[in-house]
Amino acid sequence: MSEQEKKDSLVLKGCAHLFGNEVNTDIHCSNKYMLDKDIAYVAGQAFKQLDPSFQERFQSGDVIVAGKNFGNSSSREYAAQVMRYMGVSAVLASSFNRGFFRNSINNGLPVIECDTKDIETGDHLEIVLDTGLVNVTDKGLTLQSTPLPREVMAILEAGGLLQYLRQNPNW
């Protein structure tokens, strides 16, 4: 990857889809209650209960935006995998459940802690991963998120923990 390509891969652009506080991904985005269904089916049901129009609006590359403690409860890893399958480019929330945060990093899904109160569904976002800046482009707003630590960025850049380990066997 050239320096420029690397720089571009650190900038994510997508449309915001807003949810509230305490989104339980076990219920809204995992196979916990659909053990016999494949990932394509689960992805097709994701977040429908929270917002019936979500599946029609969502496009690959879009950003999930939420309030506090996103991904709460036991938070199966599958939730992060489903979101990657859907093409979610990042999740922005005022805070995350610890397990969900970790699973997302391990599966190459950027999770960004940021004050999300000024973001609405349909806003165009531009997220610069290494500086943590979030531009709400049509509103001319720039938000500062908590930048991800270097070690976490390295796992994300590799596409997930197992990919990172393959490149760095002496972790």
Added chain:
Amino acid sequence: MGFTIAEKILGLHSTGEPVTAGQVVVAGIDFLMIHDGRALGALAAYKQLERQDLPFASKTALVMDHYTPPPTAHTADIHIAMRSFSKTHGTVLYDENSGISHQLLPENGHVTCGDIVMATDSHASSFGAFNSFGCGIEGTDAVAAMISGKCWFKVPETVKVILNGSLPPGVWAKDITLHLLSIFGVEGCNYKAIEYQGEAVATMGMDDRVTLCNHSAELGAKAALLEADDTTKSWLQAHGACEPHPVSADPDAIYSRKIKIDTPALEPLVARAHQIDQIVKAGEAGGESIQLALIGSCTNGRLSDIRQTAAILEGKKVAPGVRLMVTPASREVYLAAVREGLVETIMEAGGSFASAGCGPCIGISQRYIPGSNERVISSANRNNKGRLGNPEAEIWIGSAATVAASAVTGHITDPREIAGGTWREV
């Protein structure tokens, strides 16, 4: 500058020196557990690998505790896959009905002071009772750990809970956690470690100490930690654990919050249906009638809990219309209860026993589903709507003593109101 227990354990396993909250470290771990509820995720992650060997497999236990006995053909097949994986890679294996992972690991000497023990379950905080950093992960982390023997951590800030004074009769570690839930709220300590100190901890038996650390998961704790004392060390020695390397916090360690609890003033508490942080006194629960009384789970299914139950049920009968089911945390716990005559006492009173496992804590085992509009009182840890397989039933949470007392009266009852309800080991 001083350090917390978490900062020291994570530091000693990574840089060799204590680290500070907020740092990200890659630390060597001492033991890994994968249970059947999450095994498919780990096996799927393993299949993505190009490599076959898993050097850390010999320090990994596969445990069949969630789907035991298997409620469906699909879950029975997960167990077949686990047995095969275990044989191929040389992991430790605990088969169906052996017990709950969080009980089996310490009971079989896999945990000691100063260790890092990772497990595919949020209640891995249990291992903190043995002065070990126990933390929940998922399949990808588990596979990475089986390859590398390592895990990445963001070093957590620590909340210090000082438990002044001793627990009064009829009040147990469960009631301490329910009290803390009323203060912090559910997941109110998200990302954080909790250290418990004070006279109440010093005078607690190991069973109650495990409850204290285990149930911290409902507070959102990444890990819960106790310092080691003679009670810890003699328990570990009796269970064949490796040489302990106790880790204590420095007096000037930095905590994100310190809170003091007046332990002698605590009373038996219950969490109301569907909200683990909606706490009321058991004696002020409005006399809600119950139909199903469940004792078990990694939180309160140990010998001390079964002893509390037997002390209350001795010479009494379970109220008409109430079913009481006890699910011991392990086969060893079950056997000890048989040998002490506790099983006889409880069964004569009209209670029943199920083989060891997660059992009626979560509906995925389909072990004991309540009827519609029924009310359950359980010694488990979570009461999300529908957790036991019927969203039309209420689940209330309390100590084993509170569950047993309620089974006798047929309504939610403060155990101190019932003969035997203030029993405690001496």
